[in-house]
Amino acid sequence: MRARLQELGATLAARGRHVQVMEVCGSHTMSIARFGLRDLLPLNVTLISGPGCPVCVTAPGYIDAAIELARRGVIVATFGDMLHVPGSDSSLADCRAAGGRIEVCYSPRGSLALAQANPGCGVVFLGIGFETTIAPVVSLLTRAAEARVTNLSLLTSFKLVPPALRAVLDDPGVKVDAFLCPAHVSAIIGLQPYEPFARKYGKPCVVAGFEPLDILAGLCAILAQVQEGRAEVENEYDRVVRPEGNPKARAVMERFLQPADAQWRGIGMLPASGLALRPEFADYDAEKRFGFSVGPGREPAGCLCGEVIKGKLAPPRCPLFATRCTPTAPVGPCMVSSEGTCAAWYKYERNQANG
Amino acid sequence: MCLAIPMKIAQIGADGMAVADLDGARQDVDLSLINEVRVGDYVIIHAGYAIEKLHEAEAAEQVALFRELTEAWQNSQPKPR
Numbered sequence: 001m002r003a004r005l006q007e008l009g010a011t012l013a014a015r016g017r018h019v020q021v022m023e024v025c026g027s028h029t030m031s032i033a034r035f036g037l038r039d040l041l042p043l044n045v046t047l048i049s050g051p052g053c054p055v056c057v058t059a060p061g062y063i064d065a066a067i068e069l070a071r072r073g074v075i076v077a078t079f080g081d082m083l084h085v086p087g088s089d090s091s092l093a094d095c096r097a098a099g100g101r102i103e104v105c106y107s108p109r110g111s112l113a114l115a116q117a118n119p120g121c122g123v124v125f126l127g128i129g130f131e132t133t134i135a136p137v138v139s140l141l142t143r144a145a146e147a148r149v150t151n152l153s154l155l156t157s158f159k160l161v162p163p164a165l166r167a168v169l170d171d172p173g174v175k176v177d178a179f180l181c182p183a184h185v186s187a188i189i190g191l192q193p194y195e196p197f198a199r200k201y202g203k204p205c206v207v208a209g210f211e212p213l214d215i216l217a218g219l220c221a222i223l224a225q226v227q228e229g230r231a232e233v234e235n236e237y238d239r240v241v242r243p244e245g246n247p248k249a250r251a252v253m254e255r256f257l258q259p260a261d262a263q264w265r266g267i268g269m270l271p272a273s274g275l276a277l278r279p280e281f282a283d284y285d286a287e288k289r290f291g292f293s294v295g296p297g298r299e300p301a302g303c304l305c306g307e308v309i310k311g312k313l314a315p316p317r318c319p320l321f322a323t324r325c326t327p328t329a330p331v332g333p334c335m336v337s338s339e340g341t342c343a344a345w346y347k348y349e350r351n352q353a354n355g
Numbered sequence: 356m357c358l359a360i361p362m363k364i365a366q367i368g369a370d371g372m373a374v375a376d377l378d379g380a381r382q383d384v385d386l387s388l389i390n391e392v393r394v395g396d397y398v399i400i401h402a403g404y405a406i407e408k409l410h411e412a413e414a415a416e417q418v419a420l421f422r423e424l425t426e427a428w429q430n431s432q433p434k435p436r
Binding site: 003 | 385387388390399401403404407409410413416428
């Protein structure tokens, strides 16, 4: 596989061609870092990270809102990787240390159990994620209705991957020749959403799994397309991803959610790039129930996460990287998210930064 | 967050829940996002929900390819003296 990659790279190098591939998904970023795949690449192929880390693209105001709910006595249930993300002033971990009731759940179902165990208390689940996570989170509401649980609601920050890819392609400051597309988001959405990027923008889009050989296979497929002058959507993860995706999961999402504009940290507002609860489910919408709106919050001074998630800045080029901003004392979310680009570089690739 | 893992369905319960197994580690999994799951199927699990089935034929093909590539790579390595 490595030989094939080198061979394809060499053919393109001979034509003076440099290929910059954006790997979109935070899980790909982590795998690439953990398995040292950057070292296996031909010199004329570079990988840049994209905005596929849901925690990293969530505005600090969302954390502020969650902290405010906890201060009001609400039980805040969350996925673990939100715990240390800095809001404008504080994090959920700090809030918990100060007595806030923050409960970490592996599955959104955990919040249902909390609601049933604490009938006198409001429980809000922090629904953050892309398509892979959105379906499980809203699925929770079907079970909540069946169990007649009325004290559970969601603070949603659901975002969609394809609009972010379009924003990247429309940004003149970002050079992307091809996309390594997410594995499990694609299992939900299928291949069709990537078609415009291949057809209209001329960018090869290859869906790849997270194992190191899956990623290398994906990169080989990309380079083969570039070499042959093709720009197509290809599925290198067909043991899981069906071309049509998962229609049942999408139907669940469709039932509870409608398109909404969304604020992406570092990118700004992207129209119809998110999903919000439909008005008939207002009882499950924490913003409606508790009567507030999530604001943007304040970005920490000097934080360049926005540049990192657009692939414009590699983490070691951020002046705060590994100096003022570390996993135990992060300035921005990219350093502390389990899928954050800076976290991946800090943990696995710092010899690259120094070398 | 997207790092879902493949596990085998060991038991299917009532009401859309199942027990999945990976080498003895067991986990409850919600099947409401997929169709036609049977005991013995492998599913990809994310946040306690099965989001897709692992398609056996393609999986077997990919595993065979990886094995072939690994062997080819191993054979190309210099042998220790």
